[in-house]
Amino acid sequence: MDDILRVDDRLTGDQRLIRDTVKSFVSDRVLPYVGDWFEEAVFPARELAPALGELGLLGMHLEGYGCAGTDATSYGVACRELEAGDSGLRSFVSVQGSLAMFPIWKYGSPSQKEEWLPRMASGSAIGCFGLTEPDHGSDPSSMRTYAKRDGSDWILNGSKMWITNGSVADVAVVWAQTDEGVRGFVVPTDTPGFSAPPIHKKMSLRASVTSSLYFDDVRLPGSAVLPEVVGLRGPLSCLSEARFGILWGVVGAARACLESAISYSQTRVQFGKPIGGFQLTQEKLAWMYVGLAQSSLTAFHLGSLKDAGELSPRQVSFGKLFNVRAALDIARQARSILGGNGITLEYPVIRHMTNLESVLTYEGTEEIHTLVLGEALTGLSAYR
Incomplete structure (x- = not known):
């Protein structure tokens, strides 16, 4: 698929290496099998965790204790490529690094960090x-x-x-x-x-x-007990870390759906020509790409803010709210382009589409993130 806006041109050499390494891992170790995992409702966590650890993907944005210590954008790019495989794969990495390792790294005692973080970074502990x-x-x-x-x-x-x-x-x-x-x-x-x-x-x-x-x-x-935090700011800070990975990850799911729809539209012939040659199909594909590019730019911008130490929770809410909705809309349009084939696991679309229904509500529902932005705009809380 042509990257019309050349969004990935903004990546550094190291970030491109991470992108290509994770993409190759997903292509070799995940995509040939994930349809069966989805159908059978299994995830080979014990098999994949050491391999993910060997690549440095577990807690990759943390410093020390065997963690890779990458920048935030690199972590986001890795999440994008993982979720292009499946949301469950990215969820495993997000939970391990941002929800389980991060609070120990940020708020834990020296003994807690020494006991758990090296093992979790290697994938020997989940x-x-x-x-x-x-x-x-x-x-x-x-x-x-x-x-x-x-x-x-x-x-x-x-x-x-x-x-x-x-x-x-x-x-x-x-x-x-x-x-x-x-x-x-x-x-x-x-x-x-x-x-x-x-x-x-x-x-x-x-x-x-x-x-x-x-x-x-x-x-x-x-x-x-985690000694360095009391109150909800502890778990909420972990959620901000995880949501950052989500707003990047769903870009990968959306891209996978769009690529599948484009490929299908070029080979599926109806009324004597590929359906990609019809105006209605091209309109769908064009708007799908616009949504994908906008969500990609949002992810890159928020990654730059996080790398500069300037990212706020409400900005993360903006990213999760917009990017998940855009990805879900793209998946639904892709499903319509594939017609009946869109509901089979021979193609990735229905798998991504149903996964994104969960991503829409976990780590803060769409409604909650809407209210975060509403409060930021009006100064008035509408939660109660």
């Missing part, structure tokens, strides 16, 4: 992030999971839901109410009282491990 609850998604301040002190220990009770990597994780970063405010806990998943049953019958993100987490009198030592 992490998950426990914030969302069955009755409290968009309003984490109302979470019911609670940790209380018992001597020098903590006793953790409650539950979390829609947790990527949950049932394959070695460690969970869990956020809970305490008498001191919301605190984060580093919870090894073999701790007695911890369980993580997988969630079945998903029709989206099927090539991804999604679980519930349950805590039944989970006893944790005092050293399990």
Whole structure:
């Protein structure tokens, strides 16, 4: 597909190397199999994690502890190429690096960092992030999971839901109410009282491990708490990190759908000529490219702001709101161009389209990000 705006010309040499390396990995290790993974609702996390670690993709934007220490734009480009394979693959990397490793790196004790970060960077240990609850998604301040002190220990009770990597994780970063405010806990998943049953019958993100987490009198030592943060700013800062990866990643999903639609339109013949030669099809493709290019430019701009240390949460909300909606619109239009073939897993479109329905609502729903922008524009909060 011709990059009419030459957006990738803005990449540095190192960023292009990361792009090409991840793209090659996805082409060799993911695309030949991901349709079957999606159909069978499996994700080979234990097989892929060491390979992703070897490429330096796990916690790649963090410094030290075996992490690659790349710039933010490089991380974004990697997320884009991973999600061109599948949203589940990018979700695995995002959760590992931005939601599980980042809070330990940012708020953890030296011993927590030494114990977990090198193993997680290599892919020999997998992490998950426990914030969302069955009755409290968009309003984490109302979470019911609670940790209380018992001597020098903590006793953790409650539950979390829609947790990527949950049932394959070695460690969970869990956020809970305490008498001191919301605190984060580093919870090894073999701790007695911890369980993580997988969630079945998903029709989206099927090539991804999604679980519930349950805590039944989970006893944790005092050293399990993240010492450097109290309150919701801890988990919300992690979400900003993950959302940055999402706003880049969905550009890859959208590109994969557009490329599939263009290729199909050039070879599918109706009424004596390829359907790409009809004006209605070309109008769809043109607007699909405009949406893709606009979302690419948004991602690059926000990457530049993050690399300069100037990115704000409301700017991340803008990126997630616009780019996910653009990607979903592109996927739906691609599905229409492919006709009946658009609903089969022989093509990537229906897989990306259904995945994006989940991406639209996780890490902050479309409605929440709309209200973030509304408050930024008016100065008035509309959450309650």
